[in-house]
Amino acid sequence: MTILQRAATIAAMTFSLAGLLGNSAPGHATGIDRTTVSLTALANLNALSPQNVPQVAPAATPVAAVEKTAIEKTAAEQLAPAEEEEFDTLAQAVAAQDSAAADDALQCLAGAIYFESKGEPLTGQLAVAEVIINRAKSGRFPADVCAVVKQRGQFSFVRGGQIPTITKGASYRTAVAVAKVALASAWNSPADKALYFNTPDRRPSVRAIKVASIGNHVFYR
Numbered sequence: 001m002t003i004l005q006r007a008a009t010i011a012a013m014t015f016s017l018a019g020l021l022g023n024s025a026p027g028h029a030t031g032i033d034r035t036t037v038s039l040t041a042l043a044n045l046n047a048l049s050p051q052n053v054p055q056v057a058p059a060a061t062p063v064a065a066v067e068k069t070a071i072e073k074t075a076a077e078q079l080a081p082a083e084e085e086e087f088d089t090l091a092q093a094v095a096a097q098d099s100a101a102a103d104d105a106l107q108c109l110a111g112a113i114y115f116e117s118k119g120e121p122l123t124g125q126l127a128v129a130e131v132i133i134n135r136a137k138s139g140r141f142p143a144d145v146c147a148v149v150k151q152r153g154q155f156s157f158v159r160g161g162q163i164p165t166i167t168k169g170a171s172y173r174t175a176v177a178v179a180k181v182a183l184a185s186a187w188n189s190p191a192d193k194a195l196y197f198n199t200p201d202r203r204p205s206v207r208a209i210k211v212a213s214i215g216n217h218v219f220y221r
Contacts, residue, residue: 090122093187097177106179107163108146109133114166114175115157116197117217122178124215127191129182131219134195141195191219 087093135141208220
């Protein structure tokens with residue numbers, strides 16, 4: 001090999017070695033990639049920071065709203081006062097009652113209505129019931145309905161402090177219904193505040209003021 005050929009070969013090897021070293025040098029292309037990745041990651045981190053993330057209010061849940069409305073409706077229904085039943089006539093009020101005499105007060109009041117005013121107009125039977133109830137509230141008579149009815153010397157049908165046995169017919173069923181109307185204040189009596197009643201030919205033994213005359217009875221307070 002000539003000197004010129006050797007020189008050319010050495011030069012070629014030198015350039016090849018330089019190119020190889022340049023391509024394999026650490027931190028060159030890899031360095032560029034790292035810088036690019038770092039900048040991209042930083043941009044992504046900044047984009048996702050709390051200051052840059054939009055705050056979206058949670059959507060209302062329709063089911064929860066429906067449940068709340070139902071609860072509020074139930075509470076309103078519980079707080080609302082019960083509507084009282086209204087009647088056009090006393091006869092309707094009486095007819096709306098059942099005929100079961102459930103407690104002692106009702107039985108005593110129905111017994112007094114039956115013995116004192118059966119056959120009288122319904123307004124007269126109601127007025128008799130009102131007299132007994134008014135007495136129990138007055139403070140001038142016993143405070144219990146049965147005690148008022150059974151008070152000695154007040155009602156002639158009472159025997160030995162007891163109400164006689166009653167045949168449970170139509171008249172008694174009406175008396176029970178009238179007693180229920182009176183106790184529930186379901187109808188206004190024309191003899192309001194009356195404490196006494198008697199037949200027209202007799203007056204109470206006490207000084208009293210006449211308030212109504214119904215059927216075969218006159219009512220006083």
